[in-house]
Amino acid sequence: MTMNLEEFREYAHQFTDWMADYYRNIEKYPVKSQVKPGEIFEKLPDMPPQRGESMDKVFDDFNSLILPGITHWQSPNYFAYFTANTSFPSILAEMLTATMAAQCMIWETSPAAAELEEKMMNWLKKMIGLPEYFEGVIQDTASTATLVSLLTAREKYTDFSVNEYGYSGNEKLRIYCSTETHSSIEKAVKIAGLGKNNLMKVEVDQSLAINTSELRNAIEKDLQNGLKPFCIVATLGTTGTLAIDPLHKIAGICNEYKLWLHVDAAFAGTALVLPENRWMTIGIDQADSFVFNPHKWMFTNFDCSAYFVKDKEALIKTFEILPEYLKTGTRGVVNDYRDWGIQLGRRFRALKLWFVIRNYGVEGISKKVDEHIEMAKELAGKIKSASNFALFEPQHLNLVCFRYQPEYVHAHEEINDLNQKLLQNLNDTGKIFLTHTKVNGLITLRMVIAQTYLENRYVDKAWELIQKTAKTL
Numbered sequence: 001m002t003m004n005l006e007e008f009r010e011y012a013h014q015f016t017d018w019m020a021d022y023y024r025n026i027e028k029y030p031v032k033s034q035v036k037p038g039e040i041f042e043k044l045p046d047m048p049p050q051r052g053e054s055m056d057k058v059f060d061d062f063n064s065l066i067l068p069g070i071t072h073w074q075s076p077n078y079f080a081y082f083t084a085n086t087s088f089p090s091i092l093a094e095m096l097t098a099t100m101a102a103q104c105m106i107w108e109t110s111p112a113a114a115e116l117e118e119k120m121m122n123w124l125k126k127m128i129g130l131p132e133y134f135e136g137v138i139q140d141t142a143s144t145a146t147l148v149s150l151l152t153a154r155e156k157y158t159d160f161s162v163n164e165y166g167y168s169g170n171e172k173l174r175i176y177c178s179t180e181t182h183s184s185i186e187k188a189v190k191i192a193g194l195g196k197n198n199l200m201k202v203e204v205d206q207s208l209a210i211n212t213s214e215l216r217n218a219i220e221k222d223l224q225n226g227l228k229p230f231c232i233v234a235t236l237g238t239t240g241t242l243a244i245d246p247l248h249k250i251a252g253i254c255n256e257y258k259l260w261l262h263v264d265a266a267f268a269g270t271a272l273v274l275p276e277n278r279w280m281t282i283g284i285d286q287a288d289s290f291v292f293n294p295h296k297w298m299f300t301n302f303d304c305s306a307y308f309v310k311d312k313e314a315l316i317k318t319f320e321i322l323p324e325y326l327k328t329g330t331r332g333v334v335n336d337y338r339d340w341g342i343q344l345g346r347r348f349r350a351l352k353l354w355f356v357i358r359n360y361g362v363e364g365i366s367k368k369v370d371e372h373i374e375m376a377k378e379l380a381g382k383i384k385s386a387s388n389f390a391l392f393e394p395q396h397l398n399l400v401c402f403r404y405q406p407e408y409v410h411a412h413e414e415i416n417d418l419n420q421k422l423l424q425n426l427n428d429t430g431k432i433f434l435t436h437t438k439v440n441g442l443i444t445l446r447m448v449i450a451q452t453y454l455e456n457r458y459v460d461k462a463w464e465l466i467q468k469t470a471k472t473l
């Protein structure tokens with residue numbers, strides 16, 4: 001049954017038609033998969049096939065078994081979590097990437113991949129207005145980038161001794177972030193051996209951004225107790241509500257106490273293509289590292305996380321390895337990205353960025369981002385003026401957070417019950433997909449306005465459905 005080249009060509013054509021039809025029909029699927037736990041697992045055979053099966057049969061099963069278990073992240077009715085958006089140029093690039101299937105661990109294993117990556121990181125840096133001296137590398141995810149940052153910070157702060165000898169037990173390193181910081185920071189702290197209890201989660205202010213006087217207090221207190229503050233993680237656009245930590249103030253604190261500063265802008269970083277949003281990055285020159293995900297809001301399909309550092313040498317010194325079989329004559333002349341992060345093997349991720357940036361142009365990307373922000377502002381305005389709904393403010397960029405809160409309901413428990421039900425009922429319709437967060441103990445629904453092919457009418461329709469569904473509660 002092995003496929004020959006001509007059959008491959010035929011199926012490739014057929015699948016491309018399927019791909020285009022998928023986007024044409026995407027609204028016909030329930031946005032959030034409606035399958036029950038175990039439903040798909042049960043339908044799959046326990047044993048792998050002994051004999052090869054025809055591609056027709058495999059493809060039929062894909063359609064009947066797999067597709068119902070897919071949540072349609074690219075649907076214009078998808079408003080959940082953060083988007084992991086893609087776009088047609090990105091998909092086309094991934095087809096080529098999968099075809100060449102190059103493993104881009106070092107320059108020699110595909111010079112174009114390494115050099116395109118370097119150039120794309122330089123383009124992105126210019127597009128979002130980062131200082132010129134930052135150097136970038138593509139990581140798989142922001143979680144990985146943050147881990148890489150903390151490991152580099154740890155090594156720089158301990159004069160590269162933990163890499164060499166392991167922890168002595170006298171490091172007493174302390175790290176700071178806000179209570180609203182993404183869970184990947186805590187995960188990175190655990191993996192880096194820093195100890196979860198040494199991650200100090202500082203209280204936030206009304207806007208859910210870090211309270212910098214509390215931050216200063218925490219650092220002072222640790223110093224008095226003989227502990228060693230070494231790193232702050234600032235977030236531009238928290239996952240719950242897109243709260244923006246005041247970078248300029250945090251930068252001042254980092255400067256004063258000589259701390260490493262990592263900036264997590266995983267989602268909101270894309271907004272920096274619009275110069276009017278760059279107030280968020282005032283103080284960025286103090287940052288040691290910065291990450292944002294083109295795979296969230298910059299139309300480049302997962303995975304593609306742009307990680308920028310000020311001190312490339314420290315990064316490489318933390319991660320470099322040089323077994324005999326990887327020695328090359330070009331070392332030091334070119335970038336061997338295996339030394340810029342954790343994994344050895346690397347996908348060719350720069351290609352999809354190149355396709356996206358060239359096909360949209362900076363103008364095209366900026367326009368879409370601007371449209372998303374405008375749509376969110378418009379929706380926020382409607383929610384604010386609707387009776388029985390409470391908008392969470394400040395509303396930032398393209399995330400709208402709100403609650404159903406009829407006038408006669410006051411008890412927190414009751415409000416939470418209502419919103420839990422509202423969310424469940426909405427998602428059960430299969431017509432839209434939203435998720436929630438908690439703000440001061442109150443369940444708050446989140447609507448992320450970032451789908452690549454989103455238009456106003458989808459947002460309007462969603463808002464109508466939300467109001468209608470709320471009335472039935």
Ligand SMILES: *Cc1c(COP(=O)(O)O)cnc(C)c1O
Nearest residue numbers: 141142143182184238239266267
């Ligand atoms: C999504 C997100 C992350 C994690 O991103 P991954 O690329 O999935 O690891 C980290 N921080 C923030 C603020 C996020 O929104």
